[in-house]
Amino acid sequence: MAVLSLSMSWVSTTIHNKLNSIHCNELPRANSSIFSSNNITCSKEAASNEEDRTKRRTLLLGVGALTSSLFQASALFAEEIPANYRAFVDSSDGYSYYYPSDWRDFDFMAHDSAFKDRYLQLQNVRVKFLPTDKKDIHDLGPMEEVIPDLVKHRYAAPSQVATIFDMQEKSIDGKNYYTVEFQLTSRIFSTTSFATIAIGNGRYYTLIVGANERRWRRVRNKLKVVADSFRVLDI
Structure with a gap:
């Protein structure tokens, strides 16, 4: 069972490991950006060398591959989760539901x-x-x-x-x-x-x-x- 969160800070651990559960009070709306300033910070200034540019491209490619599998879950919970509930989304095993928070x-x-x-x-x-x-x-x-x-x-x-x-x-x-x-x-x-x-x-x-x-x-x-x-x- 692999559970996918809509948080980019989760990327580094889920590529190699399965999670047992996820607690998320609100998944993003369908038209909201998945990328959060709390999770990925990109410099507005040009990279000083090719190594920095390569590192950023590698990170974004990895994030892009993951987020493509999250779009369906994001659309599913486009509306706010009801008060006092959380969402459990297992995109690997193909199901989701709410449960009391x-x-x-x-x-x-x-x-x-x-x-x-x-x-x-x-x-x-x-x-x-x-x-x-x-x-x-x-x-x-x-x-x-x-x-x-x-x-x-x-x-x-x-x-x-x-x-x-x-x-x-x-x-x-x-x-x-x-x-x-x-x-x-x-x-x-x-x-x-x-x-x-x-x-x-x-x-x-x-x-x-x-x-x-x-x-x-x-x-x-x-x-x-x-x-x-x-x-x-x-x-």
């Missing part, structure tokens, strides 16, 4: 990225993907058939009872998404979640964001922003 990243088994509330373990978001030969979620079948099968046979454990509250379908920039609101209940506890699925880049992506059922009414709208923000990026 006070959440922290953590390892969730078999998932590519995950963030959770600092105090409530069950209040979290996580994303994973699997290879597929499908081109679009419509290839899986109609939403009314696909979603119930997923919730009851994939998301729910044998000891849990699954209840579906709502299903939605949307299309953004030529990519289709299914989102479902569902509850899983066992003898010990219940959780309620949103799941958004999509297919692209030869991958089947799943984002799930949820909370303890007792807190759901208080945090539902907050977590719906996360579910609705999920996007598949071309890679």
